[in-house]
Amino acid sequence: MERDMICTPISYQNKTSAQTFSNFLKHTRTENNLSQEDLCGLLRQKSCLFDTLDSITISRWERGVNIPSLAKQSEIVEIFGSELFDIYREDKKFINEGLALINLFESNIERSDHPYYRNTPYRVEFIESHHHNFMALLQLSLVYESNPRLSFVSRNLSQPFFHGLSLVVAFSSGDQIVGHSLFCRSQGKIALEFMNDEVDLFEVINHNSQALPDTLMVFSSFGVTPYIENYMMSVYLNELAASRSLKFLSFNICDESLKRKLTQFKLPIFKVRTIEGCCKPIKNYSFFSSRTEVMANRNLLKLSVIPSSKSQTIDPIFFMQLETPI
Numbered sequence: 583m584e585r586d587m588i589c590t591p592i593s594y595q596n597k598t599s600a601q602t603f604s605n606f607l608k609h610t611r612t613e614n615n616l617s618q619e620d621l622c623g624l625l626r627q628k629s630c631l632f633d634t635l636d637s638i639t640i641s642r643w644e645r646g647v648n649i650p651s652l653a654k655q656s657e658i659v660e661i662f663g664s665e666l667f668d669i670y671r672e673d674k675k676f677i678n679e680g681l682a683l684i685n686l687f688e689s690n691i692e693r694s695d696h697p698y699y700r701n702t703p704y705r706v707e708f709i710e711s712h713h714h715n716f717m718a719l720l721q722l723s724l725v726y727e728s729n730p731r732l733s734f735v736s737r738n739l740s741q742p743f744f745h746g747l748s749l750v751v752a753f754s755s756g757d758q759i760v761g762h763s764l765f766c767r768s769q770g771k772i773a774l775e776f777m778n779d780e781v782d783l784f785e786v787i788n789h790n791s792q793a794l795p796d797t798l799m800v801f802s803s804f805g806v807t808p809y810i811e812n813y814m815m816s817v818y819l820n821e822l823a824a825s826r827s828l829k830f831l832s833f834n835i836c837d838e839s840l841k842r843k844l845t846q847f848k849l850p851i852f853k854v855r856t857i858e859g860c861c862k863p864i865k866n867y868s869f870f871s872s873r874t875e876v877m878a879n880r881n882l883l884k885l886s887v888i889p890s891s892k893s894q895t896i897d898p899i900f901f902m903q904l905e906t907p908i
Contacts, residue, residue, distance in 0.1 A: 600646045600648075600649045601646050602669055602670060602672070602673040602676065603643070603649055603650075603655055603669070604643060604644050604645065604646040604649070606659070606669045607621075607640075607643055607644050607658065608644045610662050611644075614662075618637040618640040618641055618644075619637045621637075621640055622635050622636060622637045622639075622640050624661070625657075625658065625661070628657075628661050629657050629661070631653070631654055631657050632654070632657075651878075652666065652877075652878040652879070652880055652883070653878045655878070656874055656877055656878040660874065665873075665874075665877050666877045666878065666883055667823040667824075667877055667883065667886055667887065670883060670887055671823075671887040673887075676884065676887060677887050677888070679884050680816070680884035680885055680886075680887050680888045681888060683809070683812045683816075683881070683884055683885060684809050684810075684812045684813040684816060684885070684888065699754055699758070699760050699806045699807065701807075702754055702755055703754075703755075704752050704753060704754045704760055704761075704810070705752070705753050706750060706751070706752045706753075706761075706813065706817070707750070707751055707753065708748065708749070708750050709749040709750070709751055711744040711745045711747065716744065716749065719749060719751055719759075719762070720744065720747070720749055720764070722759065722762075723749065723751075723762045723764050723802050723804075724764075724802070726762070726802065726804055726837075727764075727801065727802040727804075727835065727836060727837060728836055728859065728864065729801070729802075729834075729835065729836040729864070729866065730857050730858065730859055730864065731776075731779070731782065731783065731834065731857065731866060732783055732801055732802075744787070745787075746766050746767070746786075746787040746788075747764065747765075747766050747787060748763075748764070748765050748766060748818075748821075749762070749763075749764055750762060750763045750764075750814065750817050750818075752805065752810055752813065752814065760805065760806045760807075760810055761804055761805035761806060761810040761811065761813065761814045762802065762803075762804055762814065763800065763802065763803040763804070763814040763815070763817055763818055764800070764801045764802040764803075765798060765799060765800040765801060765803075765818045766786065766787060766798075766799050766801075767795035767797070767798060767799070767828070768786055768789065768795055768797050768799050769789070769791060769793060769795055769796055769797055770796055770797045770829070770830050772785075772786055772789050772797075773786075773797045773799050773830065773832045773870065774870070776799070776834060777832070777834060777852065777853055777868040777870065778853075779855070783801070786799065794827050795827070795828070796827060796828060796829045796830060797828065797829070797830040797831070797832055798818060798821065798822045798828050798830070798831050798832070799832050799834065800818060800831070800832065800833045800834070800835070801834055801835070802835065802837070803815055803818075803833075803835075803837075803840055804837065804840070811840075811843070812885060813888075815882075815885050816885040816886070816888040819831075819876070819882055819885045819886040820885075820886050820887070820888060820889060822873070822876065822886065823876075823877070823886040823887070828873065829872065829873045830870065830871065830872055830873065831869075831870075831871050831873070831876050832852075832868065832869060832870045832871075833849075833867070833868065833869040834866065834867075834868050835866070835867055836864050836865065836866050836867070838865075841867045844867075844869055847879060847881045847882060848879060849869050849871055849875075849879070849882075850869070850871075851867055851868070851869060852868045852869050852870040853867075853868040854866070854867055854868075855868075
């Protein structure tokens with residue numbers, strides 16, 4: 583009979599990523615009274631990823647001589663009832679690497695190329711559906727995305743309808759919009775139906791079910807610089823990571839720039855459809871990834887560990903002092 587395995591959250595201060603996983607592995611093995619041979623046998627039994635694993639490799643991992651891939655780390659951590667987000671959000675070096683993705687400037691870069699933004703401080707706000715500017719800001723987000731699937735022209739809608747949508751906007755000086763993201767929680771079945779054009783956004787948001795939402799659906803994500811774009815991504819990736827009930831992440835987008843970014847992050851395209859726009863056909867890209875795939879993706883994991891709040895101000899100058907390279 584299998585006994586319950588113990589995984590105790592631990593904080594590893596000022597450790598490298600290799601040391602973080604090494605310490606987790608050694609501590610967890612000890613907590614479960616396993617020898618290195620026992621752990622090796624358990625991993626081989628639980629996953630085909632470890633068919634050729636031996637105790638010498640376990641020893642090297644625990645000593646930080648080398649480190650397995652994030653896919654293998656994720657498998658090991660999940661076997662013990664946890665996940666990579668739980669251990670890496672305590673790794674200060676790893677968090678700094680995530681912060682570097684949202685606002686670390688090289689010394690020879692002083693200004694953004696964007697005509698309306700010059701790397702000045704900006705604030706990020708969650709715009710609730712009852713906010714007096716919610717409808718106007720939502721329309722601006724939808725206009726930018728230019729996705730006919732997100733159009734509400736044929737419906738007479740009021741603000742309560744949008745209660746299920748999360749809208750996050752980045753404002754620079756003078757309330758200039760420099761970034762946004764639009765997403766909601768739903769169920770995997772509904773997300774797949776939306777990708778296949780079987781339901782529209784109205785039905786996604788108003789779907790009545792007693793089941794707990796298990797999918798985070800992203801409809802738009804934009805920033806005038808790569809750093810702000812990354813910050814917008816970090817908001818919903820942190821929400822995904824912090825909510826263990828969310829098992830999937832999906833994107834339904836027409837933005838070619840975001841599509842390139844996601845493919846550079848090694849997320850596989852789930853489906854490509856050509857839909858009719860107001861002037862010309864537009865390609866609609868769907869991505870659908872499991873929670874494990876997201877957590878095992880180094881770039882996405884880095885962004886997920888950045889904590890977000892309902893409203894905060896970001897000063898790019900602060901991040902110029904970070905020493906961690908991207």
